[in-house]
Amino acid sequence: MWKFILKRFWYGILVLFGVIVVVFFLFNVLPGDPARMMLGQRADSASVVAINRDLGRDKPLTIQFLNYLNDLSPISIHNTENPQNFWFLDKMKYGKTITIVSAAGFSLVLKEPYLRRSYQSKRNVSDILAEGFVNTIILALVAMAFAILVGISVGIICAIYKNSIVDRLALVFSVLGMSLPSFFVAILNAWIFAFVLVKFTGLNMSGSLYGVDDFGRGTFLELKNLILPAITLGIRPLAVIVELTRNSLLEVMTQDYIRTAKAKGLSKTRVILKHALKNALNPVVTAISGWLASLLAGAVFVEFVFDWKGIGVVIVNALDKYDFPVVMGSVLFISIILIMINFFVDIIYGMLDPRIRMQ
Numbered sequence: 001m002w003k004f005i006l007k008r009f010w011y012g013i014l015v016l017f018g019v020i021v022v023v024f025f026l027f028n029v030l031p032g033d034p035a036r037m038m039l040g041q042r043a044d045s046a047s048v049v050a051i052n053r054d055l056g057r058d059k060p061l062t063i064q065f066l067n068y069l070n071d072l073s074p075i076s077i078h079n080t081e082n083p084q085n086f087w088f089l090d091k092m093k094y095g096k097t098i099t100i101v102s103a104a105g106f107s108l109v110l111k112e113p114y115l116r117r118s119y120q121s122k123r124n125v126s127d128i129l130a131e132g133f134v135n136t137i138i139l140a141l142v143a144m145a146f147a148i149l150v151g152i153s154v155g156i157i158c159a160i161y162k163n164s165i166v167d168r169l170a171l172v173f174s175v176l177g178m179s180l181p182s183f184f185v186a187i188l189n190a191w192i193f194a195f196v197l198v199k200f201t202g203l204n205m206s207g208s209l210y211g212v213d214d215f216g217r218g219t220f221l222e223l224k225n226l227i228l229p230a231i232t233l234g235i236r237p238l239a240v241i242v243e244l245t246r247n248s249l250l251e252v253m254t255q256d257y258i259r260t261a262k263a264k265g266l267s268k269t270r271v272i273l274k275h276a277l278k279n280a281l282n283p284v285v286t287a288i289s290g291w292l293a294s295l296l297a298g299a300v301f302v303e304f305v306f307d308w309k310g311i312g313v314v315i316v317n318a319l320d321k322y323d324f325p326v327v328m329g330s331v332l333f334i335s336i337i338l339i340m341i342n343f344f345v346d347i348i349y350g351m352l353d354p355r356i357r358m359q
Helices: 002-029 034-039 043-053 061-074 125-160 163-178 180-196 223-252 257-262 268-280 280-308 311-320 325-351
Strands: 076-079 098-103 106-110 211-212 219-223
Touching: 002 061, 002 325, 061 076, 106 325, 125 163, 125 223, 125 268, 125 280, 125 311, 125 325, 163 223, 180 223, 180 280, 223 268, 223 280, 257 268, 280 311, 280 325, 311 325
Parallel strands: none
Antiparallel strands: 076 106, 098 106, 211 219
């Protein structure tokens, strides 16, 4: 088992390294001068040169990449004697560090990964992402809870009333839910429920989890702003869960032990809920574990449409302002979450099915 865990961990590290390489070189070949973005288009040439030197952009691209890896790594090598050295350990930049070993003016230190600073706000990218991540994870979890509860319930009803009008309508909904893009559904829901039917729903077209009091008395929790983005984000996994639950239940209903339960005189509903559902939910659980990771990455468009203050809005605003450190940090942050979730899912699969550990 440990060999399997180490193998999956190594695969995760390789995937993360590949993401870092692609993100770094992609954003470093795009047009745009960070110094001009920070100082404005009217900045003098001397100031632009000084800022680029401070950012390390006057060095060759390979040296910049190695420095970027050094910043991202929790264990990094730094010069501790010469403040003018490109690899100097800047406590103002890296914060608290723990020296592991020192030799010849260089130290191997333990620190928090450094995602650089925003060109626009001058804040640490990690601080910006920490603020947005809380709202994004709340949105994703609520959307997933909505998809699970409604999806499994509708799937059971479809299996009980196979080929009925309810079953056919649910299948049509599943096809639409899996095919329609999230941003289109977000715009449609915002227009219908927050504009056309606003007198009945009372929902806002945009807004985040916390609202600002008009009289300056601070912020307050506004849960109704969570309804539309959560439903919109949950529609696609909901459609998948309905389809999987229905088909899996119908397949399980053909098993011998189900026929035995029916022969004992149990009702169809009781047979499904007490005997068939447990075994039928295995593929549903598999889908749920994968969709939770996808929701975190797929919330970008939904957050932007509803102005939900999460990582999605952070990414869109950063792209609009060419704030590359924020975009790069966001992509890496989401990639790490996806890799971690897939890693733990693989471990759980390996524990449940020994055949997977042999792959």
